[in-house]
Each structure stands twice: as C-alpha cells, then as structure tokens.
Amino acid sequence: MPPSDHRRRGVSGAGALLTVDLDAIAANYRQLSGYLGPSTECGAVVKADAYGLGLEPVAGALWTAGCRSFFVALTQEGLRLRELLPDAAIHVLNGVDADTAQEMAAAGLVPVLNHPGQLEAWAGEAQARAATLPAMLQVDTGMNRLGLSAAEVDALAGAPERVVGLALDAVISHLACAEDPDNPLNGEQLARFEAALKILAPLRPRRASLANSSGIFLGAPFHFDLARPGAALYGINPGTSDTSPMSQTIKLQGKILQTRTIDTPSTVGYGATHRAERGQRIATLGVGYADGFLRSLSNSASAFIGGVRVPVVGRVSMDLITIDVTAVPAEATLPGALVDLIGPEHTVDDLAREAGTIGYEVLTALGRRFERRYLGGNAS
Numbered sequence: 235m236p237p238s239d240h241r242r243r244g245v246s247g248a249g250a251l252l253t254v255d256l257d258a259i260a261a262n263y264r265q266l267s268g269y270l271g272p273s274t275e276c277g278a279v280v281k282a283d284a285y286g287l288g289l290e291p292v293a294g295a296l297w298t299a300g301c302r303s304f305f306v307a308l309t310q311e312g313l314r315l316r317e318l319l320p321d322a323a324i325h326v327l328n329g330v331d332a333d334t335a336q337e338m339a340a341a342g343l344v345p346v347l348n349h350p351g352q353l354e355a356w357a358g359e360a361q362a363r364a365a366t367l368p369a370m371l372q373v374d375t376g377m378n379r380l381g382l383s384a385a386e387v388d389a390l391a392g393a394p395e396r397v398v399g400l401a402l403d404a405v406i407s408h409l410a411c412a413e414d415p416d417n418p419l420n421g422e423q424l425a426r427f428e429a430a431l432k433i434l435a436p437l438r439p440r441r442a443s444l445a446n447s448s449g450i451f452l453g454a455p456f457h458f459d460l461a462r463p464g465a466a467l468y469g470i471n472p473g474t475s476d477t478s479p480m481s482q483t484i485k486l487q488g489k490i491l492q493t494r495t496i497d498t499p500s501t502v503g504y505g506a507t508h509r510a511e512r513g514q515r516i517a518t519l520g521v522g523y524a525d526g527f528l529r530s531l532s533n534s535a536s537a538f539i540g541g542v543r544v545p546v547v548g549r550v551s552m553d554l555i556t557i558d559v560t561a562v563p564a565e566a567t568l569p570g571a572l573v574d575l576i577g578p579e580h581t582v583d584d585l586a587r588e589a590g591t592i593g594y595e596v597l598t599a600l601g602r603r604f605e606r607r608y609l610g611g612n613a614s
C-alpha cells in the first residue's frame with residue numbers, strides 16, 4: 235500500500251481501524267432466531283457496550299432485524315439503551331436495589347430479581363407507585379452466582395403476597411457449561427430449572443428463559459419461551475467444533491508506524507524476549523495492551539498481511555506491538571499500511587486461543603482508541 239493510502243482511509247490519527255459489520259450481526263440474529271422455531275422469542279444480550287462493539291449501533295441494527303427484547307447488566311446501560319429504543323423491552327440482569335428502583339421504573343426498565351432483597355425493593359417500588367411493575371425472576375440452578383436458591387424458591391412459592399404488585403414476565407436461569415454439549419451439568423440444570431418452574435407456577439410467570447448462545451445449540455428442550463444470546467451474535471463460536479456456525483462481525487487492522495531491517499542480531503522489545511537475526515524485518519504497529527491487545531499475546535499472536543502470516547514477536551507493550559514481516563515484500567510494510575489482527579482468516583476465537591482466554595474477553599477489551607467504522611445496518 236502506498237504511504238499516502240492510510241490518509242485517504244482516514245486512520246492517520248489512530249493506531250488501528252476497527253470495522254464492525256452490522257449486517258453480519260443482523261444475519262447472526264436471524265440465524266439464531268431460525269434455530270429457535272416460532273414459539274421461542276430470540277432476545278439479544280447487549281451488556282458491556284454490546285460486548286465492546288458499541289451499544290447504540292449494534293442495538294439499532296438488532297432492532298431493525300426484528301429483536302424486541304434486550305438484556306443489559308446494569309441500570310446505567312439500560313438507561314442508555316432506553317434513549318435509543320423507546321419501545322424495546324429492556325431487562326437488567328444484575329437487578330435492582332433501593333437506589334435504582336425509582337429511575338428503573340420511570341424508564342420502563344425490567345429488572346431480573348436475583349434475591350429476596352431485590353424482590354422486596356421492586357415490590358416496594360410498585361407499592362409506592364400504586365402500579366403493577368414487570369419483573370423477571372432468576373433462579374439458581376448450578377452457577378451459584380445470581381438467583382434464588384432452591385430453598386428461597388420454596389419459600390417464595392409459599393408466600394405469594396411477596397410478589398403483589400409485580401407482573402412476572404419470566405422465570406430465568408443461566409447455564410454454566412452450555413458450550414460443552416457433553417457436560418452432564420447441562421441436563422442437571424435443565425432438570426432443576428423445570429422443577430423450579432413447577433414450584434413457582436402458582437405465581438403465574440408468563441414465560442421461561444434458560445438459553446444463552448450455546449444453550450440454543452443444546453436443542454429444543456433448552457429453548458423455552460425466550461432465548462438470551464450474546465456472544466454468538468457477535469461472531470464468537472458457540473460450540474466446541476473448529477468451524478463456527480456464526481458469521482464473523484469485526485475486522486481489526488493495526489497501522490504500521492515504522493519498519494526496520496535488523497543489521498546486527500539483537501533483541502526486540504521489553505525484556506528482550508525475542509532474538510532477531512540479521513536481515514529480519516520488524517514492523518511496529520500502534521496497538522498495545524492499553525487497546526485490549528492482551529499482554530499474554532506476547533510472542534504468540536498471529537497477524538496477516540495480504541493473507542501471509544506475520545507473527546507478533548517480542549512483548550506486547552502499552553501502545554505498540556512488533557511483528558516479523560520478513561515474509562512479505564517491503565512495499566507492503568511501509569508506514570501507514572494496515573495489518574490484519576482480527577479478520578476472516580484469524581477470528582476473535584483464534585486470537586483468544588493465542589492469548590489463553592475466550593473471545594468474550596477479547597471483544598470486551600477492544601480499545602477505545604481505535605478508529606471505528608460501522609458497515610450496513612442502520613449506520614450512516
């Protein structure tokens with residue numbers, strides 16, 4: 235790429251270009267909806283800024299694709315989403331407390347009630363408003379993270395006055411090992427969930443919801459009335475097979491700042507962890523661990539120029555990485571040239587494997603300093 239090209243492409247100020255394909259996210263939504271069949275609604279989890287990809291553009295594209303039920307983790311995220319989508323059902327997974335009940339009710343947010351204190355806070359808000367407030371109720375089936383314990387489920391079933399003023403839209407639970415279809419915990423959680431639904435039936439919950447992305451692929455018994463995929467929408471492989479059924483949704487391209495040819499054998503980067511030989515060519519990119527390019531990718535990540543692998547060598551530093559570009563022609567490695575860090579030939583899951591983590595962490599860590607471009611959807 236000629237040196238003037240990057241200016242035309244408009245990334246001159248940033249160290250990397252992140253391109254988010256909203257049409258691919260919409261296609262993944264429709265694909266997951268298709269797996270579910272007509273009696274199960276497909277929601278979308280857009281917590282943590284839509285897994286780092288941008289809450290507003292992503293949620294807008296999902297709404298256009300037909301999604302009507304959204305899940306966020308925090309009240310603040312729900313309030314932000316409400317500005318964009320006045321008519322969406324917005325559920326707050328981490329629930330509600332005395333400090334947030336009023337603004338949640340005013341904004342029409344629906345909390346997931348995870349413990350008796352949250353139940354009390356939301357029922358209290360309903361009483362103060364002399365109104366009926368919608369809620370979801372989470373039961374714990376084996377995560378031991380959020381949700382009513384089996385004993386709390388029994389106690390609640392015996393005291394229906396505690397949900398007076400609440401319209402229970404759904405009882406939900408969350409799977410711990412859904413990406414591994416052979417894990418016996420899946421079936422155990424399903425059985426515990428069904429038992430809890432039976433016990434809570436007198437409270438007349440309208441619906442049930444168990445499946446995250448991977449749960450959808452466990453089959454119809456896990457689908458119930460409403461699914462809550464996040465990761466698969468964004469292109470993360472929901473299963474354990476090598477080929478993901480989902481479309482990739484992002485491309486991350488780092489910008490070359492400088493390229494050098496090693497004349498005397500010497501080391502590269504902090505800690506002198508990579509030894510470069512005479513004649514080797516090293517390019518430095520404006521991406522570092524401050525941009526979510528995890529330090530554990532030191533000496534282990536792959537990058538690509540025109541489909542040719544150019545490995546990361548040396549340590550990842552805060553704002554920079556170094557790659558060995560000896561295998562590609564010099565004219566492809568001039569300052570301003572873009573190097574593929576995440577893309578079709580090297581997916582989020584591939585980079586996560588090299589980092590010793592999962593795609594979820596790679597996505598949610600993605601830098602705030604990148605130049606971001608949105609393709610398709612309702613983007614301009």
Ligand SMILES: *Cc1c(COP(=O)(O)O)cnc(C)c1O
Nearest residue numbers: 279408446447462463464465466
């Ligand atoms: C994050 C989350 C999801 C989405 O999970 P994915 O694996 O990203 O599909 C669903 N339900 C709950 C309760 C969650 O916390």
